[in-house]
Amino acid sequence: xxxxxxxxxxxxxxxxxxxxxxxxxxxxxxxxxxxxxxxxxxxxxxxxxxxxxxxxxxxxxxxxxxxxxxxxxxxxxxxxxxxxxxxxxxxxxxxxxxxxxxxxxxxxxxxxxxxxxxxxxxxxxxxxxxxxxxxxxxxxxxxxxxxxxxxxxxxxxxxxxxxxxxxxxxxxx
Amino acid sequence: xxxxxxxxxxxxxxxxxxxxxxxxxxxxxxxxxxxxxxxxxxxxxxxxxxxxxxxxxxxxxxxxxxxxxxxxxxxxxxxxxxxxxxxxxxxxxxxxxxxxxxxxxxx
Numbered sequence: 001x002x003x004x005x006x007x008x009x010x011x012x013x014x015x016x017x018x019x020x021x022x023x024x025x026x027x028x029x030x031x032x033x034x035x036x037x038x039x040x041x042x043x044x045x046x047x048x049x050x051x052x053x054x055x056x057x058x059x060x061x062x063x064x065x066x067x068x069x070x071x072x073x074x075x076x077x078x079x080x081x082x083x084x085x086x087x088x089x090x091x092x093x094x095x096x097x098x099x100x101x102x103x104x105x106x107x108x109x110x111x112x113x114x115x116x117x118x119x120x121x122x123x124x125x126x127x128x129x130x131x132x133x134x135x136x137x138x139x140x141x142x143x144x145x146x147x148x149x150x151x152x153x154x155x156x157x158x159x160x161x162x163x164x165x166x167x168x169x170x171x172x173x
Numbered sequence: 174x175x176x177x178x179x180x181x182x183x184x185x186x187x188x189x190x191x192x193x194x195x196x197x198x199x200x201x202x203x204x205x206x207x208x209x210x211x212x213x214x215x216x217x218x219x220x221x222x223x224x225x226x227x228x229x230x231x232x233x234x235x236x237x238x239x240x241x242x243x244x245x246x247x248x249x250x251x252x253x254x255x256x257x258x259x260x261x262x263x264x265x266x267x268x269x270x271x272x273x274x275x276x277x278x279x280x
Binding site (some may be wrong): 025095099106110139160162165 | 239
């Protein structure tokens with residue numbers, strides 16, 4: 001059952017990602033297919049017992065960030081000539097080769113793993129402990145104790161991002 | 174709540190899926206030239222990394238991965254806002270979002 005859901009979400013995630021990168025020229029369609037991917041990844045988070053982050057994924061990523069993307073895409077209202085012609089084929093081939101090299105490197109690293117990954121003995125983890133590490137309570141406890149400094153730095157970063165966004169996007173400062 | 178101790182899905186599955194998503198995202202960054210699509214591909218790569226973090230957190234029973242994913246999401250949100258503002262501004266000045274045609278820094 002769990003495995004069936006995993007394959008369903010994995011297929012949806014790969015489908016959305018593939019459509020975004022390889023099929024749609026129009027960024028609005030790309031954004032919609034990316035939303036499919038983000039929802040599927042949220043489902044995978046839930047399968048990994050990360051309930052809090054699954055909810056945040058839907059709220060922040062599939063909700064806020066993608067709405068921002070769609071909003072800007074529609075604001076720009078790109079015409080066909082503004083999308084530009086086809087990319088120079090040698091540049092595209094070079095890019096595809098570089099991406100294939102990165103992916104191949106990742107895959108070769110994964111293929112070197114034979115059998116269970118050392119230190120990740122899955123049988124050692126009782127399902128009950130695993131089910132409690134992703135709750136709002138435990139993640140919140142972690143963020144406000146061990147990672148408190150990172151949390152505060154993140155809030156400063158977001159403040160800087162807000163100011164920067166307003167300054168950059170404004171027509172006249 | 175179940176008392177079984179072995180998750181039905183091997184960790185390896187998650188790692189392969191995350192590698193595939195990361196590869197697709199990297200391909201999008203390298204072969205597409207619409208700045209909006211490039212940005213969305215970057216979000217895709219960040220998601221693949223988040224998936225890896227959470228998979229390791231689940232199978233290692235270490236909750237720190239959750240905190241890191243939380244911060245990655247916050248940084249991604251900030252990055253998306255600033256990046257889209259930059260794209261908006263570039264479009265206003267040059268009437269294009271094509272990354273091949275915004276070459277002012279190359280000259």
